[in-house]
Amino acid sequence: MWQLDTEAGPIYAQIVQGVKRMLANGKLKPGDKLPSARDLATELKVNPNTVIHAFSELEREGLSETRRGLGTFVKEDVEVQRLRHSLLVEAARRFLAEARALGLSKEEAQQALKEVADE
Known part of the structure; x- marks a missing residue:
């Protein structure tokens, strides 16, 4: 469910992007409870503060809310x-x-995208 790439930027930002992708593809829905910071940190093998930072960013962006004693929810x-x-x-x-x-032109980029879309 969660995949991280240590060379693809800050871990907290990857967690934020992961939650956004799961919302976009329907794996998470409004009202769903997110895993606890401790559980997710254990699963991802990262510091719990990293997950807390990600959850804070999600809340700042208006995507989640923390309910005291209950956890973090979409x-x-x-x-x-x-x-x-x-x-x-x-x-x-x-x-x-x-x-x-x-060094590709806009037209070449569009053609490449069309080729991939037509596969």
């Missing part, structure tokens, strides 16, 4: 469609940045 009013669109735009920006770094 907020009921999360707009999943908006989140999906946001994740897709982020991925498109990374794709275009990589295409530019390779």
